[in-house]
Amino acid sequence: MIVGIDIGGTKALAVLVDPVSNLVEASVVAPSSGNGFELVESIVDLITKLDDQTAAPIDAVGLAVAGLVTSEGSVRYSPNLPSLTEFPLKERVSNAIGLPVAVANDATAGTIAEAEIGAGKGCKNFIFVALGTGIGTGLVVDGHLLNGSNGFAGESGHMTIKSDGDLHVTGRRGPWEMYGSGSSLTHMVRQAVSARTVSLDELNVAQIDDVLGSQLVSAMTSGNKQAEEIFGQFCKDVAIGMSNLVMVVDPSLIIIGGGLANIGSPLIQGVSEWLLKIVVGAEHRDPVRLELSPLGSDGCAIGAALLTKSLLNKLS
Numbered sequence: 001m002i003v004g005i006d007i008g009g010t011k012a013l014a015v016l017v018d019p020v021s022n023l024v025e026a027s028v029v030a031p032s033s034g035n036g037f038e039l040v041e042s043i044v045d046l047i048t049k050l051d052d053q054t055a056a057p058i059d060a061v062g063l064a065v066a067g068l069v070t071s072e073g074s075v076r077y078s079p080n081l082p083s084l085t086e087f088p089l090k091e092r093v094s095n096a097i098g099l100p101v102a103v104a105n106d107a108t109a110g111t112i113a114e115a116e117i118g119a120g121k122g123c124k125n126f127i128f129v130a131l132g133t134g135i136g137t138g139l140v141v142d143g144h145l146l147n148g149s150n151g152f153a154g155e156s157g158h159m160t161i162k163s164d165g166d167l168h169v170t171g172r173r174g175p176w177e178m179y180g181s182g183s184s185l186t187h188m189v190r191q192a193v194s195a196r197t198v199s200l201d202e203l204n205v206a207q208i209d210d211v212l213g214s215q216l217v218s219a220m221t222s223g224n225k226q227a228e229e230i231f232g233q234f235c236k237d238v239a240i241g242m243s244n245l246v247m248v249v250d251p252s253l254i255i256i257g258g259g260l261a262n263i264g265s266p267l268i269q270g271v272s273e274w275l276l277k278i279v280v281g282a283e284h285r286d287p288v289r290l291e292l293s294p295l296g297s298d299g300c301a302i303g304a305a306l307l308t309k310s311l312l313n314k315l316s
Contacts, residue, residue: 001025001054003047003061004305006106006298007032007039009080009133009183014046015298016054017305022117024298026053035083040092047097060100062304063089064109066134068152073103076152079170080133102307106130107154109303110257110293111138111145116306118299119255119291127251128293129156129242130258130300135177139249157181161240179237182260185213188230197226214263235270236278242271243278246288257293257300268292 005014009032016026028049030042043063051058067078073090075081094101104112111128114120120128120140128138135157139146146153157177158170165174178184190211192198202219205211213234219227242254260267268290275290276282293299 001050001056001058002305002308003050003058004064004109004301004303004307005043005046005061006064006109006301006304007043007081008066008106012039012042012046013298013301014043014050015301015305016050016058017302019059019305019309022302022306024302026050027298027301032081036087036089036092039081039084040089040096043093044096058099060102060308061093061097062102062104062109062307063093064104064106064300064304064307065089066106066132066136068150068155069103069105069108071151073101075103079168100308102304102310104304104307105136105151105154106300106304107136107138108145108147108151109307110136110295110300111140111154111303112306113295113299113303114138114255114257114293115140115145117302118293118295120253123253125249125251126253126255127242127245127249128255128257131180131238131256131260132182132258134183135181135241136258137245139245140251141249156241156245159241159244161237161244176237176241180234180241182213182258184237185216185230185234185260186211187213188234189213189216192226192230198224198230202227214260217263217266220266231266231270235267236274238267239271239274239278243275246275246279251288252286253289253291255291255293257295257297259297261292261296264292 012032015024068076074088075084078084090103107130120126124143130136137154137156158175162174203215
């Protein structure tokens with residue numbers, strides 16, 4: 001068995017993967033809060049819990065991290081996980097568990113999963129967009145994953161889309177993930193609840209702290225016009241960032257993953273409509289297909305597990 005762990009800004013999702021079928025056999029979740037050393041302890045605990053659920057040995061562990069990750073497996077910088085800045089994650093986890101460990105950016109791992117077993121299989125030019133706490137992307141051009149000179153390619157969530165926009169945790173103003181991420185949508189919905197334009201009953205939650213952006217669809221279904229306006233603005237902001245990528249990469253396919261992929265077809269429809277309005281020359285281009293990741297919110301964790309296959313091949 002191989003283990004993949006997606007370490008996001010708020011939680012870590014670990015999956016146990018059969019390396020032959022690539023199927024997820026079990027999964028567990030834990031908070032990703034705390035300093036680097038506490039996170040390593042959480043990772044070890046997640047692996048132990050998965051080990052208890054299989055009779056087969058675990059041969060390797062892959063880690064997908066939201067941030068700048070070097071080829072040596074160190075995290076240089078992570079705005080949503082500041083305690084991991086300049087942290088040798090691969091070395092610390094490998095020493096703690098005594099197994100081979102592979103580490104990559106979370107969206108890069110998700111892109112690998114899409115290319116090998118997901119919606120991107122057989123597609124030579126596609127973009128993977130993970131909409132979660134932040135926004136991560138992976139770019140496949142002419143059949144090759146773009147890594148960049150340091151392995152940091154794909155940090156599109158930090159593209160500026162509003163130069164005078166809100167201040168992000170990175171200290172920059174107006175990055176894409178400030179407006180098109182799951183955190184942004186949740187913030188918009190909570191503001192609407194506070195303003196009493198959207199009710200908790202319409203969202204099917206008991207209190208405002210339980211509100212998630214993805215629940216806005218429930219209010220839209222009940223016919224709330226304010227909810228529809230909020231969702232429309234959100235889809236526009238997602239499409240603005242995607243349109244920039246379309247102009248640069250010229251993909252035939254954009255795959256949406258991450259937690260917001262659970263919204264489903266309303267998200268695809270809303271973003272597609274705005275892309276047609278925003279992309280320059282859209283009426284003269286072949287349309288870019290938008291698809292939801294078939295791997296769901298497990299995609300980046302599965303990709304992390306797949307990272308270990310090449311590592312094990314080198315060791316065999």
